[in-house]
Amino acid sequence: xxxxxxxxxxxxxxxxxxxxxxxxxxxxxxxxxxxxxxxxxxxxxxxxxxxxxxxxxxxxxxxxxxxxxxxxxxxxxxxxxxxxxxxxxx
Numbered sequence: 001x002x003x004x005x006x007x008x009x010x011x012x013x014x015x016x017x018x019x020x021x022x023x024x025x026x027x028x029x030x031x032x033x034x035x036x037x038x039x040x041x042x043x044x045x046x047x048x049x050x051x052x053x054x055x056x057x058x059x060x061x062x063x064x065x066x067x068x069x070x071x072x073x074x075x076x077x078x079x080x081x082x083x084x085x086x087x088x089x090x
Contacts, residue, residue, distance in 0.1 A: 012051050016059075019048040024060030033061070 019025065023036025025045040033045030052059035 009055065012055055016048065016051055016055075016057065019044070020060045024062065025049065027061050027063045029064075029066045 019035060019037075025033040025035050025048055026039075027033050032042045033049050034042055035045045035048070038044065049059050049061070
């Protein structure tokens with residue numbers, strides 16, 4: 001018979017496997033974790049790392065150095081329509 005702890009462990013394992021199957025997370029120099037699959041959803045990255053710690057598993061983490069870009073460098077990264085973070089359809 002499956003206990004509540006067994007069920008919780010299965011859910012945690014499934015969550016961890018899902019994050020890892022999509023590339024794991026990146027750890028930025030400011031300490032936040034960014035999932036490879038959705039860089040904007042940093043709370044998922046944090047939960048993943050905490051879930052791994054809770055079950056004694058080593059998380060799949062790539063450490064990255066954040067770039068300090070000035071305005072000119074940001075303009076160089078800008079796409080053609082001038083919107084660096086173009087989340088909406090034009």
